[in-house]
Structure formats: structure tokens, C-alpha cells
Amino acid sequence: MRYIATIAGQDHEFEVEQTGEQNSFRLRLADNRYDLDLRRAGPSSFSILIGDRVFDFEVTGEGEDLAIASREGVTRIVISDLARRAATSRSARAAQSGRAEMRAMMPGRVVSVLVSLGDEVATGAGVLVIEAMKMENELKAPKSGKVIEIRVVPGQTVEKGELLVIIE
Amino acid sequence: MRYIATIAGQDHEFEVEQTGEQNSFRLRLADNRYDLDLRRAGPSSFSILIGDRVFDFEVTGEGEDLAIASREGVTRIVISDLARRAATSRSARAAQSGRAEMRAMMPGRVVSVLVSLGDEVATGAGVLVIEAMKMENELKAPKSGKVIEIRVVPGQTVEKGELLVIIE
Amino acid sequence: MFKRVLIANRGEIAVRVIRACRELEIETVAIFSDADRAALHVREADFAVPVGPPPATDSYLRIDRIIEAARRTGAEAIHPGYGFFSENAGFARAVAEAGLVFIGPPPGAIEKMGDKVEARKLMTAAGVPVVPGSPDVLETEAQVRAVAAEIGFPIMLKAAAGGGGKGMREVHRGEELASALRAVIGEAKSSFGSSRFYVEKYLNRPRHIEVQVLADTQGHTVHLFERECSIQRRHQKVVEESPSPFVTPAMRQAMGAVAVRAAKAVGYVSAGTIEFLADADRNFYFLEMNTRIQVEHAITELVTGVDLVKEQIRIAAGAPLPFKQADLTQRGAAVECRIYAEDPENGFAPAPGKIATLRFPDGPGVRVDTGVYQGAEVPIHYDPMIAKLATWGRDRGEAIDRMRRALDEFVIAGELRTNLDLHRWLMRHPQFLGGEYDNNFLEKEYRPPTEESLEGERLAAILMAAAAAYKNHSAPTGVKIMALQPPASAWKIAARLDLLRR
């Protein structure tokens, strides 16, 4: 089975096949080949041996979006098999045009909107103030450009990931 | 829904119905009626409020055989709905005739068999010695009677629950 | 001793108080908002009473409902924890008027220390050194400018009723004054219901060092040495340690004596903390008194061996302190890391959510206090601190070695994000290891780490785990790794159902 995984913006194409027993796998990555022993120690716990090296992971998330937690911290990863990936990447490219969508990073309440429709903003300029968990946080423009859409008004409650403002 | 539950040899017949919201239940037991709020805090964790009293349980086990663990310890319980129970109890009564089946309480190795077929044994008499986890344990007759069946021989490995000797 | 105590709080401090009560064989009553029905403090209590909808002002800050909950369950005393009503004299009075015992200081002491401006005056009168600043409450920007002209920038603008890092801004230049003033007044109003503020000199390389005190109703007051809390972000403590690597034995003795004097000046009873700012020359100034148990009390417990929460309860029941000043010693050293549900890559904005997986560290010298569990939802309505990790060692070096080890064992993942990486970074930072830091350290030094570039076996292992989890989750084609269905998606369904019900 061939996969493609993105970690910190970098794509890794690799292939996994089962070898012999149920827990033995071979992974091919670039010019390297790794023989792995994989055990599941719990619903989200994986113990992996490569040679004598131990790797212990908790894998959470859904579908393609995974978080892999270990003693070294959490690695976020997007994974899919190659066929699915082709479709996904086309739509991703479309989204990455010259526009920036500012979304709520957490659920909260809009305290104030600091820009007006049509305003030209510079990177880092304050755009919105959102209150969450008793703290006010100013959201700054991720890129310079023109405010082409404002989706929220002061006092409004927003969910995590909700679209707030579009800058182009 | 009506159930019957056995705890420590005692039968409890009771009825549960959902009231109003998803988490609200009413339980009828003998002449008493209890209103409960039930939440699931994890795959096997249940939090129950009866009035202001808090009960926190971890329920494990399979099907009808359950173990309910709390701060007060573990309560073993056998539960079924009334229809199923009727069938079960008939076969249970048959099993509870004058015979006692001695089964292995843990996996181990039979060290020695202290009785012969046809022997009359008194309650508490040594019947078998089993070694498990480096400890030898003598299994004693649960009732007085005649040894009518010996299923194991010294040196044999036995699984938990395996039938060893029958006394009648 | 009390038979039953109500805890007017939530999260780890509610669980902490429950533990103290259980060790004293006192029954506990939890209160909970609708968001907290399955929270750990509810699950651990003997009784629990709902007090309203998720927003704290509708539940945890409803005096009437809390008093009624205590009455209804027959609780004889109320422990306020920290935050919420812990420093609210009105609440303390309402508790007393209901014939119940408030486990904390007398309302008068709360009031005297609660108004930061009045407290400064009182302390000055008692001979306690205070930070230079406005002698009284200010009202206009012009007044602030006048004080600033006198003591010089940088200055701190502070809400008179403030505390816990809220309602304060530092101002380095005159241009910043107007917006900072608006922010302080706004936060002060919304958090404390009062817009009164004052000004303090912002010290050069200040270190936040505080002294724990305990006072009983018989007039005995002792201090339990210092904690250093200079590792801060946005004036919120992130890491604390005891003893302070900065404090000399002479300074320790002087601070302890001053702290006892400050507590006595307001007739203090129960556990409290005198916060000081120390400058680079080891001058120290009274900053404020926290008239409650503090988040970071655990490190004092580890170093002195005294259970501060149990002492609070005993004192409230009228018992004298079981030790004198001379009986108290510091043994070894302790460090505490506050684990927040926040996103370091997004300016440490709160990042709550479901905790899908959770493994706490344990073993020698490690203590975890938490209000969450695997599968719990960290609600968006409250403080994002989800756990406190404290370690003890024979000396500071061992305490830090253990913290590093404990942080490595601490595994948490799910919808939420945490600041664990910040702590891992800090426990390896030469300046922190050398004890050379001040209140500005984090703001100056910390940048979220760029993702490590993964390679070799580690990358292969991560990819394998991802493929296994992905495969397991997606359609059953190709390699079948395990018969197990990961419960993540089932959780999600349950979580959504929960959400719909609320």
C-alpha cells in the first residue's frame, strides 16, 4: 500500500507491506527500507520496534488528520493513500490563491472588529479582537491586502474554525 | 425494561425507564423508586447522581457478567432481562445438583493429584496441587462426597476455568 | 472537625480540596455547571449539586445557588479554592451569614488586601516596603502622566481590584498609554466589576518572589519560605520553584519576617501569600497579598512537608497550628510546571477540546494535580489550566532532572493543544538551569520551536504509526493491521451528542 504523508509542510511518499507475521511490516521511504514490528498497546497506543529501537506513540485524530504524541512531543500529520491524495491536492491548490481566510482559532466571542470592508491592511495589523476564556486576543492580518469580506459582528459568538474575515 | 441482577447470591428484580431527557432514568426496585442522572465519562466509566449523591463506576466484563469497580471496591454482578433469565436459571439449577465441579482458578501446572477415582473426601480435604507463578497451591474439596471424575494428570498444564475434578 | 464541606470551585483545585477532605475523613460536596456534569471534581466528590449554565457568572459565581447547595446537602463549611469567590469578601460574609464556615481569611482581611491601593497604604504604615508608584487610586490619563513623569517609564497600570495577572499592562512609552489604559479599565470592569486603577514603577529585571504564610485563629502566624514565580507569560505564572535560586539565606529570613508582619497587619487567618517584586540588587517590595490558597502551593508542600489545604481546613475548624516557625524547614527543592490547554503556535491562545489520550508521569518525586481525565472535554468557559506537574529533588538540579523526565512521560493528545513543549524547552535552557532569569525571561527568550526535521528510523516509525491508524480507520482495503476499531470516531459521535444535549 502506498501512502503520502505531510509533516510540517513536507511531503513523504512511502510504501508499507506486511511481511510474514501479523506484526511485521516493511516500509520503503525514498531509498531506504525499514523492517518494523508493530504492536497495538491500546486503542490509540502503538509500540514500534525498528531493529532494537523503541518508538511509542499515541495516535489520535480522525481520518487523514492525525496527531502522533510521544515523549518528544506531538507531531501533526496528514496522511492518505496516493489515489485519494491526487484529488485532495487539486482542491488545496485552488484554496491557496492570493487570499487569506482568517478563522477563529478557538471558540469565543467577538469583542470588536477593527477593520472595515475595503480597508487595505498590512501584515500584522490588528483585524479583530476575540475574547475566550476571559482573555482578549487580537487577531492580526496574516498577509497584506484588502479586506474583501467580514463575516462577523461585535458580540457574536464564534465556533472554532469559523470564517471571520477574508483578505485578498 | 425489566431486569434481574444477582449480587453475592442475592437476586434483585428491577425496572428501568427513561424519563424526559436522554440522561434521566427512573429505577423501580421493590417498593422504592429512584430518579437517576446517568452520564458516561469514558468507554467504561459511568457517573450517576441520585439526588445529590454521587456514584462513580467503572463497569467491565462482557454480556451478563459484569464487574463494577468503585472507590468501595469491586462488585460482581450477573444481569439479564427477565425473558433471558428464565432460560438461564433453568440450566443453572441443573448444574447446581449434588455435584461440585472443581475448576482451575488460574492457569498453571498440575503438580500432584491427591485423590483417586471413587475416593470419599471430606469438605476441605486436599484434592490437587497446582503450581502457578512459582507458588504451589492446594485445591481443597468444596463439599464432601465421592470423586467421580478426574480430568487431569500430574505435569499437565491447565487453563483458567478448566474442569479438574468432579465430586458428587 | 467538619462532617461535610462544600467546594465552591472546579478543576484541579476542587479535586485537591476533595483529597484533603478525604484524608481528614470529611465528606465533600461538589458544585457543577452544566458543562461540568462529568468533570473529575464531580466524579470524585460524595455529593454534587448543579448550580447553573456553563458561564461562570451563571453558576460558579452565583452566591445564592452555592449557599443553597450547602444548605441542602448539610455542608458545614465552604472552601472557595482559588479564583471565583476565593477573594470575595461579600461571598465570605454571605457564607457566615448563612451560618456556615468560610474556609479562608476573615472578610475584613480580604477587603483590606483586595483593594491594591488601600493595601499599599496599609503596608507602608506597617513598615513593609512597597513598589514606588501612585499613592492613591487614579482616575484620568492626565493623572497617570503626572505619576509617570515623577517615577519615570516604564510603569505598570494595574486594576485596584485585580489579581491573577488580569487587569494589568506595562507601559514603556507615553504613546502606549492611552490604549493600555483602555484595556486595563475594560478588563478591570469585566473581570472585577470595578474600573479603579493605580500605577506602579516597573522595576528593572524584576523577579516575582512570594512568601507563603499560615495563620491560625489563636494569633499564631508562620511563614513557609518562598516560591519564585518569575517564569511568566502575559503576567501569568507558568513555572514556579522553591526555594528561589536567587534568594540568599539573609534575604529569605528578611522576606519571611516581613511577610509575617504584613499578614499580622491585616489580622490574617488561614493560608495566604505575600507577593514581592525583587530587583537585581535583591531589594524586595510588597506587591500584593493573595488571600487564598494559590495554584503553586504544591511546591511549598513538597519542600516543607506541610499540607497547606488540610491546614486551611483545620484552622477554619478552630485548631491551632501544629507547628512553630522553628519546626519548619526547607528540604530539597521543587519545581512546578502548569500545563495549559493552549496553542503555542497561535500566541498561546486557549485551545480547549476533547482529550483523546492522556498518560500522566509518576514514580519518584513526581506529583500531578489535575481536573481532567482521558476522554474528558476541556470546556471553553473556564481557565485553560488542565494540570499541574510538580517534582521534588534533593537539590534544584535533581528536581529539574526529574521534571525533564516527567515531562517526557507526559503524553496528551486530542482536539486540544498544550504548552508541554515550552516546559521541555525551558528545562533545558542554560539560563533557567543557572537560575538566571527574571519576569521578562519567557517573553524575551521563548519562540515556539520550528518543527524538528524528522529523519531515519524516527520518521519511518511515525509514518508507520500513521499508516496503521489511518488504515484502521479507513475502508478495509489492503493491509489489515488490527481487529480493533479505534474509539476516536465513536468518541466524536458521543461528544457531538453531548453537545446537542446541552
Place this chain on the structure above:
Amino acid sequence: MFKRVLIANRGEIAVRVIRACRELEIETVAIFSDADRAALHVREADFAVPVGPPPATDSYLRIDRIIEAARRTGAEAIHPGYGFFSENAGFARAVAEAGLVFIGPPPGAIEKMGDKVEARKLMTAAGVPVVPGSPDVLETEAQVRAVAAEIGFPIMLKAAAGGGGKGMREVHRGEELASALRAVIGEAKSSFGSSRFYVEKYLNRPRHIEVQVLADTQGHTVHLFERECSIQRRHQKVVEESPSPFVTPAMRQAMGAVAVRAAKAVGYVSAGTIEFLADADRNFYFLEMNTRIQVEHAITELVTGVDLVKEQIRIAAGAPLPFKQADLTQRGAAVECRIYAEDPENGFAPAPGKIATLRFPDGPGVRVDTGVYQGAEVPIHYDPMIAKLATWGRDRGEAIDRMRRALDEFVIAGELRTNLDLHRWLMRHPQFLGGEYDNNFLEKEYRPPTEESLEGERLAAILMAAAAAYKNHSAPTGVKIMALQPPASAWKIAARLDLLRR
């Protein structure tokens, strides 16, 4: 200091050693049998090497494979833990011959103390009091009867190579002698490969009190005070505490001095324990020396603040002890409960199996050491101890209060059974609370509790939980309580698959 250490053990002690190594920034190599591939000590290590099939004799007791594993991974030293090879001079020599460091005493010291009869002679010569008994190894029943005639019944029959409660029987009357002798010889042969035995007087109301020692390679030897381990079952320790409530300051000083003398008499290096029996008149007699780290070392760590495992490693690396006798003090008190996977209703027979649910206690003064986790399978092949729960308090009372609280927080369920209820019973028993117990206490006093009769709300709640879990599991008729599928059955499938694979 070593760069990499192999731990020739499993379970909680392997995890304990890994933690010590990590705090010293030493990499760790685990070994595992086929039954332990997913055991906690493997998951926590940096490297892991398989050493054979489940039976210990085919894996954890294979010198060749362990040495090869160390070579292959580049480990420089081997820590044996307790049990297995920890008191095997042959293993210690093989390690040295392979050019590796054995983290423990010199083989000569192991040998001298390993033969209990030789050790008695040596100690007598060094002026250490020993329990009256046979001066030498015995061979026949007649010889035993002769000694018994001299010292009088009751007597203890003991395997000369014994230890850890195995290979010993007490004999109260002549009639019991023959069968007891057969049992001791049998166990001695199968456990220690030697049938040699000897006889000791069985003391009146004996208490098992032991002294921890540490000795470095530079000739410094200190003691770290005593532990009392009289709460035993079948000569296996179940609960330990430090300090002993029985030991007076004078007795403590005398025992410490004797323990240091005993260790020096065999040229001891590393951590070790001198076990004494004390009679009702506070006479104490050398029983044996455990030339290894002990299960119950944690309580000494809690009371003295010394990390014994890290000291073992430092000593093996040639470092001198960082403290003198005068630097060591006892602070407060600590208690340890050993949690076994065993069935109290079935004569405490081992009751291993899958751990379906597991919640450890935490918070102030609580320490858990374990080799298991939720979802882990406790294998049938090894010792059934699954966790050690230790608590510390300012005094014995507080340590016990905390233990009671911690035991209440400890939730474990699944296929296995545990002795948690025994500990809960013990921590409320007036004799234990009064410190009035001896080695026979448990055998005399403990009866598995009859199931409490449930009633009222508690019964209703249990029935509700059972109905909810049952409903959830069975066909989706009637009330649907939750969208969640309990993972119990999925686990079972996984467990069975695992079993098939082995």
C-alpha cells in the same frame, strides 16, 4: 557516567530503573520475553531486545542472550533489578567477563550472603547477632529433630539458597516436620537449584525489620534507617513502613551500626538490605542480607529523600557517595502497599489477566510504581505484583490517612483480581493503626470480607450502571443509553488474536 544501560528485568522495577536512568540522561535497553513485547518497560525504554519465550528460564534467566543483547546495543552496564539474576554471582561474573559493569555488589559479596548458612557463620564472627539455630547445613530429618530438641519448637526450616519468602516453612510440632521438610526441599530445588537447608528458632511474636545500606567503591558505607515489613502473608511482604513504629531511637542507632558492620564484613558495595528479626523485647537478630535493590525501597526514598536506584548507578560508575551518615535524616513517615493480581477469595492464588480499566491515585504524598497500564495483560508467567502504592506524611498518621485516600482512588477491574480490599481493611484496623502487629498479624487477623449487603441508593446506582452497560452491549432494543460501543469486546478479540500469535 554510562551512556547506555541494559535492564535485565521486567515489570515495575524495570520501569523504575528506566526512570532513574532517564534522570541521569542515560539511554536504556529493555529486554523482553515474547509475553512482554507490549509491556510498559519495553514501551518506556529507548531500545529493546527480545530474549526468548515466556517462561523466565527461557528468557529473563538466559545469561547468554542478555549479555548478547547488551553487546548488540552497546550497553555499558547492566542493572539486574530484583529477583531473576539480581542475587546471582554467576551472572555478575559473566557480566564482568563480558567487559560490562554489573550495577550491584561484587560477586564475592553476593556469594557470601547468598548462602544463608555461610552468612550466619560470617555474621557471628563479625559480632552480628543471629537467630538461634543450626550452626551448619543439615541433611536429614533426624538432624533437624536434634536441633529442634535443643532450641525447642516452633522452628523455621529454610533453604540455604533461599530468599524472597520462598523455600521456607514454619514447624510448630514434630508431626508437621516430615511434610514441611519435603516442601522446603522441593521448593529449594525448583527455585534455587539447591536442596541445602538449615533450621532457625521461630521467635515469639517476631517483627521483620530491615536496614537499608549504601556502600561506594571508596569504602564509605552508610545506612538509611529501617523499614518494618511485618505485614506478611506466606512469608511474602505485603505492606511496609518506615520508620518502624516499634523501633526506639536507641534501637534504631544500634541496628544501623550493626547493619553497617554486617555490610563491611563482606566488602559490600551498592545498595543492600540487612534483614533482622526483632522479638517482643526488642532484641534483634540478623536474618539475611538482600544483596540488591528491594521492592520496598520507595519508602526509604520518601523518608530520606535519597534516590537509591540513582545512587546504585552512580556507585557502579565509580562515584563516591554524595553524603555522609550525619547528612541523612528521616523526615515524616511512609507506607507502601503492594498491589498483587491475586484472588483474596481463593486463598490469594494469583489471578492474572487483562486490565480493562485502571485509575491510579495521585496528588499530595502519593507515589505509584507500576509495570502495567490500562489494556495491558498481566502475564501468568511472572510475579503477580502489578503496582506499588506508597504514601508519605508528616507523621505516621498522615501517611496512613493518605494511604486510605489513595487506596480509595485506586480503581482497577478486568479479568484479574487484586488484593486492594485487604489494604483497605488493613489501613482501618486498630492494631495496625496502633503499630501493634507482628509477622503473624495478617495470617491471624485477615479474613476476606463477606460481600457488603448493598441497599438503598448505592444498590440502585449499581443496578443502573449494570443495566446501562448490559444494554449497551446487548441488542439495541428498548432504551439506548449511548452511541458508544464499549471496547471490552473488541479488546477481547484483540486479546485472543494476541494469544493465537504467541
